[in-house]
Amino acid sequence: MTASGDVAIVGAGLTGCLLAGYLARRGERVVLYERRPDPRLTGAERGRSINLALSERGIDALRRVGLDGKVLADALPMRGRMVHSADGVLDFQPYSADGRRAINSIGRGALNNVLLDAAQALPEVEVRFEHRLTGLDPATGALTFDTPDGPLRAGAAVVLGADGAGSAVRGELLRHAATAETLDFLDYGYKELTIPAVGGEFALDPGALHIWPRGRSMMIALPNPDRSFTCTLFWPTSGTESFASLSSPAAVERYFTAHYPDVVPLLPHLVTEYRENPVGLLGTVRCAPWHASGRVCLIGDAAHAIVPFYGQGANCAFEDVVVLERCLDDTGGDWSAALPLFDRERRADTEAIAEMALANFVEMRDKVASPLFKLGKRVEHA
Numbered sequence: 001m002t003a004s005g006d007v008a009i010v011g012a013g014l015t016g017c018l019l020a021g022y023l024a025r026r027g028e029r030v031v032l033y034e035r036r037p038d039p040r041l042t043g044a045e046r047g048r049s050i051n052l053a054l055s056e057r058g059i060d061a062l063r064r065v066g067l068d069g070k071v072l073a074d075a076l077p078m079r080g081r082m083v084h085s086a087d088g089v090l091d092f093q094p095y096s097a098d099g100r101r102a103i104n105s106i107g108r109g110a111l112n113n114v115l116l117d118a119a120q121a122l123p124e125v126e127v128r129f130e131h132r133l134t135g136l137d138p139a140t141g142a143l144t145f146d147t148p149d150g151p152l153r154a155g156a157a158v159v160l161g162a163d164g165a166g167s168a169v170r171g172e173l174l175r176h177a178a179t180a181e182t183l184d185f186l187d188y189g190y191k192e193l194t195i196p197a198v199g200g201e202f203a204l205d206p207g208a209l210h211i212w213p214r215g216r217s218m219m220i221a222l223p224n225p226d227r228s229f230t231c232t233l234f235w236p237t238s239g240t241e242s243f244a245s246l247s248s249p250a251a252v253e254r255y256f257t258a259h260y261p262d263v264v265p266l267l268p269h270l271v272t273e274y275r276e277n278p279v280g281l282l283g284t285v286r287c288a289p290w291h292a293s294g295r296v297c298l299i300g301d302a303a304h305a306i307v308p309f310y311g312q313g314a315n316c317a318f319e320d321v322v323v324l325e326r327c328l329d330d331t332g333g334d335w336s337a338a339l340p341l342f343d344r345e346r347r348a349d350t351e352a353i354a355e356m357a358l359a360n361f362v363e364m365r366d367k368v369a370s371p372l373f374k375l376g377k378r379v380e381h382a
C-alpha cells in the first residue's frame with residue numbers, strides 16, 4: 001500500500017504537533033506519523049509523566065498560533081526556586097527582581113494533548129498513530145512504517161524528523177551517510193516520585209520550583225493542577241551513592257530520611273515508586289548536518305536533545321518551529337533552500353543552550369545552596 005502527503009512529519013510529540021499546525025497555516029498538506037497509539041486514550045507511561053517548565057521562549061511560539069491561552073490554562077506559575085537544605089531550612093529565591101516573572105509548570109502529556117487536538121482540528125493535517133518509521137530514503141522521500149496491519153510504504157515531498165532524542169529519521173540519515181552524530185550520556189539518570197495532595201491541598205508551596213540540592217545529586221518537584229507534585233531525582237546511575245546502590249526498601253527509607261528528611265512524610269509511596277519507576281537516561285545529541293537532499297530535516301530533540309537542567313528542551317524545540325517558518329518565509333517557501341538556511345541560522349543557539357544546560361546541573365545540585373545565590377539575581381530558568 002502506498003500513501004503520500006506533501007509534508008510528512010515523523011513524531012507527534014511536542015515539536016511535531018506544533019510544527020504541523022504552523023505548516024498547515026501556510027497551506028501545506030501534512031501527514032503526522034506517530035509510533036505510539038493515541039496518547040489521549042492511553043495516558044502517560046508510568047514514571048515518565050515529566051513536568052516541564054514552560055518559559056517565554058516556548059510561550060512565544062504558542063502565542064503566534066493562538067495556543068498560549070489554552071496551554072497556560074493547564075499550567076501553574078512558579079515565581080522562584082524554593083531551596084530545601086538538608087537541615088530543613090527553606091530559602092525562596094525569586095526568578096526576577098520584582099518577583100513577578102514566572103516559569104510555568106505543565107505536564108508534558110497535557111501539553112502534547114492540547115497541541116495534538118489543535119493539529120488534528122486542521123483540515124490540512126492527518127494524524128496516523130501506531131506508525132513507527134523503519135526506513136527512509138532521503139533522496140526520494142520514500143518512507144516505510146511498521147503498523148498494526150503490517151508494513152506500510154509512503155512517500156512525501158518533504159520529510160521532517162520530529163521523533164525525539166532517539167530519532168529513527170536521524171538513524172536513517174546516518175545509514176545513508178547523510179549526517180554524523182555524537183551522543184554524550186551523563187553518568188546520571190532520573191526517576192520520578194509523587195507527592196500527593198494532603199487533604200485536597202498542595203503539600204508544598206505551589207508557586208515555586210522546589211529543589212533539594214545535595215552536592216553530587218539533587219531532587220526537584222514541580223506542582224500539578226491536581227495539587228500533587230511530581231518529584232524528579234537526578235542521581236548517579238552507578239557507584240556507592242546511586243540508584244543502583246539502594247537495593248532494599250530499608251535502604252531506600254534510610255537514605256531518604258538522612259538526605260531528604262522534610263519530604264519523606266510527603267512521599268507515601270516512596271518505596272513502591274522507587275522500586276517500580278524506571279530510571280531515565282540523560283544526554284546531549286549533536287549532529288550535523290540536520291538536513292539532506294533538500295527535502296529531509298531534523299528538528300527539536302531529534303536534532304539537538306539536551307540535558308533538562310536549564311528547563312529549555314521543549315522551549316527550544318518550539319523556537320525551532322518559529323525559526324523554520326521564518327526560513328520558509330525568507331526563501332519564498334522553497335524547502336530546498338529553507339532547510340539548509342534553518343540549519344545555518346539555528347545551530348549556534350542550540351549549541352549554546354546545550355552547554356548552558358550542562359553547566360546549570362552543577363549550579364542546581366550545588367551552588368543554589370550557596371549564600372551567593374541568596375541575592376535574588378538569578379532570572380528565567382530552573
Ligand code: FAD
Nearest residue numbers: 011013014015035053133163164168300301311313314315
Ligand atoms: P519527544 O517529546 O521525544 O517526541 C518525539 C515523538 O516521536 C514521540 O511522540 C515518539 O513516540 C515519536 N517517535 C519516536 N520514534 C518514532 C518513530 N520511529 N516513528 C514514529 N514516531 C516516533 N523541556 C523544557 O522545555 N522544560 C523542562 O522543564 C523540561 N524538563 C524535562 C525533564 C526531563 C526529566 C526530561 C527527560 C526532559 C525535559 N525537557 C524539558 C525536555 C523536553 O521533554 C523535550 O525537549 C521535548 O519533549 C522534545 O520534544 P520532541 O517533540 O522534539 O521530542
